[in-house]
Amino acid sequence: MAENAGPLDPKRDPARRCRKLPEWPEADRRAWEAAVTPGGLLDECGLAVHWRPATRKSVQDAYGRWLTYLDREGHLDEDTEAEERLTPDRLRGFIAELQATVAPLTLRNRIRDLEQALRVMAPDNEFPYLRRARARLKARGRPVRFKRAQIRPSHDLLQLGLDLIRHGEVARPLWRAALYRDGLMILMLTCRPLRRGNLAGLRLGRHMVRRDKSYVLLLEECETKNHRPFEQSLPEALTPAIERYLAQYRPLLLGQGKDDHLWISWRGVPLAETGVYACVMGRTRAAFGIGIPPHRFRDCAVTSLGETDPDLVWLAPALLHHADRRIAETHYDLARDTAAVGLWQRHLQDRRRSARAAARGRGRLGRNATVERQTP
Numbered sequence: 229m230a231e232n233a234g235p236l237d238p239k240r241d242p243a244r245r246c247r248k249l250p251e252w253p254e255a256d257r258r259a260w261e262a263a264v265t266p267g268g269l270l271d272e273c274g275l276a277v278h279w280r281p282a283t284r285k286s287v288q289d290a291y292g293r294w295l296t297y298l299d300r301e302g303h304l305d306e307d308t309e310a311e312e313r314l315t316p317d318r319l320r321g322f323i324a325e326l327q328a329t330v331a332p333l334t335l336r337n338r339i340r341d342l343e344q345a346l347r348v349m350a351p352d353n354e355f356p357y358l359r360r361a362r363a364r365l366k367a368r369g370r371p372v373r374f375k376r377a378q379i380r381p382s383h384d385l386l387q388l389g390l391d392l393i394r395h396g397e398v399a400r401p402l403w404r405a406a407l408y409r410d411g412l413m414i415l416m417l418t419c420r421p422l423r424r425g426n427l428a429g430l431r432l433g434r435h436m437v438r439r440d441k442s443y444v445l446l447l448e449e450c451e452t453k454n455h456r457p458f459e460q461s462l463p464e465a466l467t468p469a470i471e472r473y474l475a476q477y478r479p480l481l482l483g484q485g486k487d488d489h490l491w492i493s494w495r496g497v498p499l500a501e502t503g504v505y506a507c508v509m510g511r512t513r514a515a516f517g518i519g520i521p522p523h524r525f526r527d528c529a530v531t532s533l534g535e536t537d538p539d540l541v542w543l544a545p546a547l548l549h550h551a552d553r554r555i556a557e558t559h560y561d562l563a564r565d566t567a568a569v570g571l572w573q574r575h576l577q578d579r580r581r582s583a584r585a586a587a588r589g590r591g592r593l594g595r596n597a598t599v600e601r602q603t604p
Contacts, residue, residue: 243300244329246292253306256295256349260288263348275348280450282425290341291349297322311350316357323361336365378524380516382418382532385525388515389415393469396477402494405477409491410507412466412473417508419463420445421526421548423453428504430490432474443470 249257263274264284276284298304303318326335343358392411396404417427426447430436437444439461447458462470481492489498499507509519520528526548 243296243325244293245296246289247295247299248292249288252292252295253304253308255307256291256310259310259349260291260345275351276344280453280455286337287341287344287348290338291345293338294322294342294345297325309350310346311353311355314346314355314358319358319361323365332365332368336362339365375524375527377518378520378527379531380512380520380528382528384516385414385418385512385520385528388511389413389418391515392511401480405480406494408473408477409481410511412469413491413504413507414511415466415469416462417522417525418529419466420460421529422522423526424501424504424522426451426458427522428491428499428501431488432490433488436490442467 249260252260263276264279265274266277267273276287279287295304298313298318301318301321303313305313323335323339326338330338339358339362343355343362346353346355346358389411392407392414394411396407396411398404413427416422422445426435429451430445435446437446442461442464443466444459444461449455449457452458478490478492481494481496483496485496487498491499491504493499493503505522508522513519530548
């Protein structure tokens with residue numbers, strides 16, 4: 229019976245569980261609380277006070293995963309300080325265990341977050357071998373997924389959104405609402421490629437408001453990755469689709485519930501980040517044969533811009549809300565590479581057609597010469 233049960237779900241594997249804060253040793257809990265507690269006017273603040281909630285959770289999970297490993301190996305002494313538990317041998321074992329279960333970038337991020345946790349919990353200590361491991365993993369880490377295969381022209385993504393909205397008009401009620409919601413989501417992502425967390429967290433009247441003939445997206449500086457306020461209007465052409473979703477399809481999904489989130493699941497509750505991810509991946513996989521995650525829409529936007537009008541790639545930082553303009557160069561290189569491959573393919577096709585035409589010409593000349601020799 230157990231042999232047919234299949235592999236254990238990673239989320240249910242106790243060996244891969246991240247210990248929650250209440251389960252940490254008391255000394256560790258005190259050190260963490262000190263790191264995230266703001267001080268008074270004359271007191272020093274904790275080193276992690278400025279972290280965004282997502283960063284704090286990621287670091288906390290990494291340290292909880294480290295505690296799980298130590299406990300399984302018999303190295304978790306409740307009376308030992310956090311910095312005393314870290315040794316080169318234990319770190320090697322922890323990395324080896326992670327390498328067998330997670331992708332290279334996930335491994336790198338776990339070690340990075342473990343270093344961050346120890347840095348703020350034990351600020352008077354240095355961990356050179358941990359920094360060395362992080363640097364080497366960063367140099368070696370490569371994405372498992374092939375990013376280029378997930379790049380689609382923006383006009384294809386726009387067409388997919390429009391198709392889903394059109395199909396939503398003739399489907400059954402809940403299916404109709406879900407299709408329309410996902411179509412509008414893809415249209416908004418294509419026009420304004422938000423990060424997944426910001427897209428899922430959009431609230432009516434707070435993050436999305438009507439101004440004149442358009443809707444405007446608003447994010448406070450504490451809600452963005454680079455801690456800069458975000459304000460961008462959606463195209464006026466999207467206003468009728470948004471109004472129809474808000475007036476007809478969102479109430480159908482919401483049912484008797486009350487909520488101000490923009491995206492509602494068929495269960496009548498807000499779509500979480502994982503739900504938004506699943507919707508976008510499912511619709512794009514069905515349309516293109518490969519799922520395109522929400523974050524990849526950002527690459528699609530700038531790559532399409534670079535392919536159609538390279539002189540406007542300098543707009544990329546504003547479009548993606550990036551402070552670093554070097555990101556535009558990366559996307560421009562991708563677009564330039566794609567264009568180069570297309571030119572090379574056309575060159576090969578032209579050469580092949582020329583060779584075939586020449587061969588046909590030689591064949592005709594040969595036949596004419598034979599006829600001339602046979603003519604009396």
